[in-house]
Amino acid sequence: MRLTDEIAAYILQMLELAGDGEAELRRNELAEALGCVPSQINYVLTSRFTPEQGFIVESKRGGGGYIRIRRVKLERGVSPFMHVVNAVGDEISPVTAQAIIENLEDQGLISRNISRVMLAALSDQAYRDIPINIRDRVRASLLKQMLTALIT
Amino acid sequence: MRLTDEIAAYILQMLELAGDGEAELRRNELAEALGCVPSQINYVLTSRFTPEQGFIVESKRGGGGYIRIRRVKLERGVSPFMHVVNAVGDEISPVTAQAIIENLEDQGLISRNISRVMLAALSDQAYRDIPINIRDRVRASLLKQMLTALIT
DNA sequence: TTGACCTTGACCATTCCTGACTTTTGGATA
DNA sequence: TATCCAAAAGTCAGGAATGGTCAAGGTCAA
Structure with a gap:
């Protein structure tokens, strides 16, 4: 082993x-x-x-x-958030990330305020200092960490 | 202890x-x-x-x-978030950022869930792909963007 | 053979704890 | 009053106790 x-x-x-x-x-x-x-x-x-x-x-x-x-979970896919986390790859574009958050909000899974905060954290507005070629990786990582933090 | x-x-x-x-x-x-x-x-x-x-x-x-x-109590009236945004410089350490968020939560200005999301977004756990020397800049930027998003 | 995954070690960063030395202040004393 | 002294609190450098990063190389299955 x-x-x-x-x-x-x-x-x-x-x-x-x-x-x-x-x-x-x-x-x-x-x-x-x-x-x-x-x-x-x-x-x-x-x-x-x-x-x-x-x-x-x-x-x-x-x-x-x-x-x-x-x-934060007992089995794969038990939470709708985990579903998203697993669906997101290693990189994600601003537009796609935005769509995911808006969808979660539309489904009533996250509040308006949480949606606002997450959108702010996923927008390129905040990524000025990050090399362009890794921005989508960072975005994916942030999205997953934030969603995971919401479980339970 | x-x-x-x-x-x-x-x-x-x-x-x-x-x-x-x-x-x-x-x-x-x-x-x-x-x-x-x-x-x-x-x-x-x-x-x-x-x-x-x-x-x-x-x-x-x-x-x-x-x-x-x-x-000390943060003034509820005149957007305490803006106050914090102005106090944050171009760079911020994980520990300081965490202290700020926890204080906002303690004072009842943000919910537990928003606190969770923001802490996740400010932790180095999510910054794995970002060069160490710019992490604190990115963190400051994210913190300000997220707080700004909460101002209604 | 090659690419993904694993392993190691040298070097770095952060937090906690202590003690020697410094500064400030109010009161006692000459 | 002018000095001195004792009782506070402040600063700082060093060492110990942690965890983090990274690059170089090893292993193994397809």
Whole structure:
């Protein structure tokens, strides 16, 4: 079994045991326990605990630091938001993103204010400093993170 | 729990008990009571009781010295969002941005869900593709765009 | 053979904690 | 009154405890 799989399995088990869908760990401790370098933990988190898979990851550095992983869904596609998150690829245009948000609002899944905020965050207006060639990637990433944050 | 957290919790409790949103303490006394060096109190004040978080700290040295902490309310009337937008510069760190949003939520100016969405959009988690050196610029830009979108 | 996925380690960034040294203030004293 | 002293609070640099990033190279299945 690959290291990556072991680490992922370990974290999933932590989530199960926790019961509340939330697990907190210390990167160095976990790396030590599983016999890998600490940065491997980051690799696992970025490749296996993404919004697409229904996870939200938060962390804090420094003394008393931690990594917190939240599971926002139990099964694929259980939330209309997850459906969108999974449908969005690695990149998305401003127009498409806008259409998605407006559709969510029309369906009554998000309020007018949330729609406004999300549209603002997905518009190129805010992307002036971002190299043009990665804007659509950033937009897709932001859209997924925001939608995932709304689940539960 | 970290010393820092304990001290912060203690001060917040003092503020609650006071009722008038104002607490006064003696640095050395508090340090003694909580078992830390006095300068630790300063660290907590500068890291957890900042204007972004809605606090004002005043103090006096020498005989009869004191530290006074006040919780300030954002004016509801004249668009508090515009006030914040104007206060944000061209760049902002994840921590400061988070403090601002949490303060807005604490003051009842934005809902829990909007707070969630904005925090997700301001977290480095969503900035993976953005070069590190421009992340804080993008964050500031996004924050201002989102807040502006809330002004009716 | 090649491209996607995995692994490692060197270097970076942030947060917390401490203690030595500094500054300010009010009151005691010459 | 002019000085000095003691009692506050402030500053700062350094070290420890965390997590983050990135580039280089390895593995493996199609």
